[in-house]
Amino acid sequence: MASTTTRPPGVERNAAPLLHGTEAAALAAVLPGGQWGHGPATDQFEAGVADLIGVTDTVAVNSGTTALHLALRSIGIGPGDDVVLPSLTFCVSVQAITWSGAAPRFAEIDPRMLAVTPDTVLEALTPNTRAVMPVLYGGRAVDLTPIRDHLADRGIQIIEDAAPTVLTCFSHDPIKNLTTGQGGTIIPRTREEADTLRSLRLFGIVQSNDARAAMPSYEVQGPGMRFDMSQLNAAIGVAQLKHFPQTAAHRQHLWRTYQAELAGLDGAHLVDVDVVNTVPFNCVVVLDHHRDEVFRHLREHGIGVAVHYPPNHTQAAFSAWHRDLPVTEQVAGRILGLPFHPAMTHDSVRYTVAALADAIKAAA
Numbered sequence: 566m567a568s569t570t571t572r573p574p575g576v577e578r579n580a581a582p583l584l585h586g587t588e589a590a591a592l593a594a595v596l597p598g599g600q601w602g603h604g605p606a607t608d609q610f611e612a613g614v615a616d617l618i619g620v621t622d623t624v625a626v627n628s629g630t631t632a633l634h635l636a637l638r639s640i641g642i643g644p645g646d647d648v649v650l651p652s653l654t655f656c657v658s659v660q661a662i663t664w665s666g667a668a669p670r671f672a673e674i675d676p677r678m679l680a681v682t683p684d685t686v687l688e689a690l691t692p693n694t695r696a697v698m699p700v701l702y703g704g705r706a707v708d709l710t711p712i713r714d715h716l717a718d719r720g721i722q723i724i725e726d727a728a729p730t731v732l733t734c735f736s737h738d739p740i741k742n743l744t745t746g747q748g749g750t751i752i753p754r755t756r757e758e759a760d761t762l763r764s765l766r767l768f769g770i771v772q773s774n775d776a777r778a779a780m781p782s783y784e785v786q787g788p789g790m791r792f793d794m795s796q797l798n799a800a801i802g803v804a805q806l807k808h809f810p811q812t813a814a815h816r817q818h819l820w821r822t823y824q825a826e827l828a829g830l831d832g833a834h835l836v837d838v839d840v841v842n843t844v845p846f847n848c849v850v851v852l853d854h855h856r857d858e859v860f861r862h863l864r865e866h867g868i869g870v871a872v873h874y875p876p877n878h879t880q881a882a883f884s885a886w887h888r889d890l891p892v893t894e895q896v897a898g899r900i901l902g903l904p905f906h907p908a909m910t911h912d913s914v915r916y917t918v919a920a921l922a923d924a925i926k927a928a929a
């Protein structure tokens with residue numbers, strides 16, 4: 566195996582943002598303003614994301630976790646309600662539900678796509694289910710069309726799907742496809758939903774910051790917190806947005822490079838992300854055997870592997886909502902996320918796959 570001095574770029578990190586060189590100037594432009602909460606740069610970011618996705622409105626908040634929390638709250642999810650979601654997701658998907666007072670109801674996943682399916686969602690429904698949160702594993706859309714009418718008849722809403730007919734949440738954390746440093750976006754379905762979300766994200770006050778500053782009073786209409794996206798974060802996002810097509814193409818190309826390089830490797834199976842329709846967020850393989858040994862071997866050799874995600878239904882914090890999920894448990898013990906970010910080259914992918922082949926052999 567090659568020595569560390571010849572290691573190609575980026576293999577030591579599992580994920581990283583791609584900086585385009587314009588972010589520092591964007592920050593420098595908003596810093597002297599001295600108003601760093603929600604402001605014109607945030608409005609500009611909201612409009613830019615709306616343009617990119619092709620929707621009329623978006624609501625920016627301070628994280629993806631907040632986006633999920635507010636999306637649940639805006640449709641009135643609370644104590645007594647169940648929300649269906651996969652166990653194989655980042656723990657904050659579950660925390661957003663428990664924080665709202667509702668109960669997570671874990672659903673099984675398809676072992677090839679690592680996401681819920683219409684069947685596993687139906688199986689998990691309870692009389693108290695008020696929402697379904699299909700997590701888009703690796704960015705791939707989850708198609709719930711076959712059960713959409715059934716869910717609607719039962720008064721069950723969908724959060725975090727990719728289609729604009731449902732409430733959608735994004736994270737702009739540094740490792741996500743579009744970063745603001747830290748931040749999140751919610752795509753509201755209606756004008757009313759947008760108004761509710763804007764009120765919840767900033768103190769429950771109706772007036773904008775600028776309008777509030779120009780008046781001797783303000784009107785508090787309901788609950789609210791400081792969940793707004795800072796202009797400092799939004800400025801980074803606006804700079805990143807201009808280059809998003811380039812980032813997207815790069816991620817798709819990188820994923821296809823992995824697909825080609827992994828094709829001949831025994832013992833590791835690439836999780837398909839539907840790369841034609843998806844901007845991939847990660848590159849995950851399912852190993853036949855010895856995941857933990859392979860993980861350790863690669864880490865010892867400086868390869869930034871990661872596991873997305875340890876399942877949630879076996880976490881102590883969520884033990885009250887444990888269910889038997891044999892498919893999830895089986896596959897969760899076999900997944901391995903390979904280094905995947907736009908600073909990587911074809912050489913980085915070749916090097917990583919060669920190291921993976923070595924690790925599989927060493928663990929056998």
Ligand SMILES: *Cc1c(COP(=O)(O)O)cnc(C)c1O
Pocket residue numbers: 628629630631654655657658700736737738748749
């Ligand atoms: C990143 C991520 C989140 C959390 O977003 P933050 O911006 O880090 O709060 C939630 N769910 C999933 C599936 C994620 O990948």
